[in-house]
Amino acid sequence: MSGEDKPLTRMDKIQILSMEYNTLRKEVFDQSTITYQAYGVVGGASITIIGFVFTQTRSLVIILAFVLALLVVAAVLIYVVSCMMYYVAHEAGPHLVKLENEINDLAQSDLLTWEHQRGIMSGSDQRRIAAVINPIKNLFRRRNSN
Secondary structure (H helix, E strand, C coil): CCCCCCCCCHHHHHHHHHHHHHHHHHHHHHHHHHHHHHHHHHHHHHHHHHHHHHHHCCCHHHHHHHHHHHHHHHHHHHHHHHHHHHHHHHHHHHHHHHHHHHHHHHHCCCCCCHHHHCCHHHCHHHHHHHHHHHHHHHHHHHHHHC
16 A cells, blocks of 8 residues: 555445445346336237238138247247346345445445345245235135125
């Protein structure tokens, strides 16, 4: 260290870690945006292509074969894009938790809590699925109890 270099203060460390934290969260957000855009493109293209096939042929066998092939291709594309999103989120999650802990320790306060409480590493995947599935389950339970 030269005579002009000063050790990092606690605030300096918090700022640097916060920049890394924000960059990583932006990367996860960008990947999820790309994922949803890919879903939209695949869905829109599939509907367009199916509509085109319906207008060009009257053969039910050709239409069904084409639709089935298109659904397989769309499913594979959606699977690949979803796996990429899952990978990014589950790679970033533990590091985000680590950064939250470091920043909170340096600040001596619970400033960042998202990943601990609501992020992927906190089990939010299961809570999101339950939030979608439980109302449907309850609807069927009510219908069956009547």
